[in-house]
Amino acid sequence: MTQLVLQELPAMEAVPAAAWNALIGDDHPFLRHEFLHALEASGSVSPATGWVPRHLTLWQGEALVGVMPHYHKHHSFGEYVFDWNWADAWERAGGRYYPKGLTAIPYTPAPGPRLALADGIDPLAARERLATAWEGEAAGLSSWHLLFAEAAEVATWQAVRPGLLARHGVQFQWHDAGYGDFDGFLAAMTSKRRKAIRRERRLVADQGLTLHRLAGEAIDPVALAHFFRCYEITYLERGRHGYLNLDFFQRLRATMPESLLLVQARLDDKPVAAVLCLQGTRTLYGRYWGSEVMADCLHFEACYYQGIEHCLERGLAVFDPGTQGEHKLARGFAPRLLTSLHHIADPRLGDAVARFCEGERRQVRAYCTAAEQGLPFRT
Structure with missing residues (x-):
């Protein structure tokens, strides 16, 4: 099989929309080339706004077989998985938290796949190849963050890199x-x-x-x-x-x-x-x-x-109305546990973040269980 070749793209316009979209499922409009390109072409996502596109793509020969939106960030605005305290603690200790690497949809806290692959591409091999990119960045970036990933994607990433830190959150969704x-x-x-x-x-x-x-x-x-x-x-x-x-x-x-x-x-x-x-x-x-x-x-x-x-x-089948809001419970929106993944380059900061995430995960899981009791449906 032809070797997977990694290419980093400085803008969405560097790859044809048809080639990108051929890898994207029909249920994920935020991953579409048109959505990501509109963010960049409108100036909403740019170095001037603190988002530097560094999209990661995988190729077999001339064929595009994997895409992952990726950015270098110079702040933590527009992410909805808050790490300001991590940044503050690290910089107080004399470190530099920004820039960092971010795999996410800008300004969009909607769970979904973050890596799209062509049929026949081994997901473990693809993630191994991509991991060399963000691990290689560690000399210049403090960390790498993958936000609002699907559960299956979380498991595959952790199989590739067991040391990735998982962080939980909760959103409320309606299901038919x-x-x-x-x-x-x-x-x-x-x-x-x-x-x-x-x-x-x-x-x-x-x-x-x-x-x-x-x-x-x-x-x-x-x-x-x-x-x-x-x-x-x-x-x-x-x-x-x-x-x-x-x-x-x-x-x-x-x-x-x-x-x-x-x-x-x-x-x-x-x-x-x-x-x-x-x-x-x-x-x-x-x-x-x-x-x-x-x-x-x-x-x-x-x-x-x-x-x-x-x-x-x-x-x-599903209505995802956005972040926050316990008031959604009484209106039929059930809590859903979300996961983001984090790689911290410096082990000192990494150990502290790992302890924080472990305690937070326990609290979030307990909250999610308690929130389910507030649903208004007849039993």
């Missing part, structure tokens, strides 16, 4: 249990929660708000511009601009409209709030939200209930 429609979903809940959700939905309607779902080509430039205004409001309320700019979203609309779902809230037929989601063949990913109005329960309706209805109508 054969509900049929939204009424069927509510019927599976306790009477108390069923009534509470219906009351929340009525409250939104009683305020004169109507919800509209626009998919693909139905998302016109005016609707997208309004969404972006709402997206920016979410960040401006915290005193900063969003990580992503309008050019990024316009590029998504132009290059991968079939992956977009826009939920729009209107008052007197005028849009006042919006949620932009991405979707694959079985999963809906809720990502970006903002509102120009203060309205009771609008966030629940736009960000959760509309997504659940969309999944049930389109036959999507």
Whole structure:
């Protein structure tokens, strides 16, 4: 068999979209060439924003057989697996934490595969080859981090490098249990929660708000511009601009409209709030939200209930609405344990991080078990 050759790419445009996408499954829009290229072409991901693309690719002769998005990072913004304390401790001790190596989807805390391989490529051999790249970087980088990996991928990476440190987190996801429609979903809940959700939905309607779902080509430039205004409001309320700019979203609309779902809230037929989601063949990913109005329960309706209805109508099995939020439990979103992997070059820092991760894993697993008790479904 032809030897696997590793090449590092300085930008997504260095590889044809068709060759990259041929390795990506249909359920992972964030791994698509169009999404990653839009981040770079819009300037949202660049050396100026602290993200230096160093994408890792595997080749057999002229054939691209493996791709892994990879960056050198000069800070820890936009990752959602927080290592600021590690950096602070190491730099207080006289070390240098940045730059570091990062395998992740920028600004996107959605679990999924981080390495895509062609059929017939040995996953262990591929990871062995890739590991030589980030281990070789250790002279210049403090560490390597793979964020929000799938469980099967975690096991394979740890088989290749048993010393990789695992760090756990929790997100809340909705799974279709054969509900049929939204009424069927509510019927599976306790009477108390069923009534509470219906009351929340009525409250939104009683305020004169109507919800509209626009998919693909139905998302016109005016609707997208309004969404972006709402997206920016979410960040401006915290005193900063969003990580992503309008050019990024316009590029998504132009290059991968079939992956977009826009939920729009209107008052007197005028849009006042919006949620932009991405979707694959079985999963809906809720990502970006903002509102120009203060309205009771609008966030629940736009960000959760509309997504659940969309999944049930389109036959999507999973709804991942994004990070945080124990309030999702009462609305039928179950806790899911997530794992990220970390390689620390200096053994002194590595030992300290290993102890931290071990204690954190116990706490997160206990929290996940306790959170399951808060689900509102009838037993």
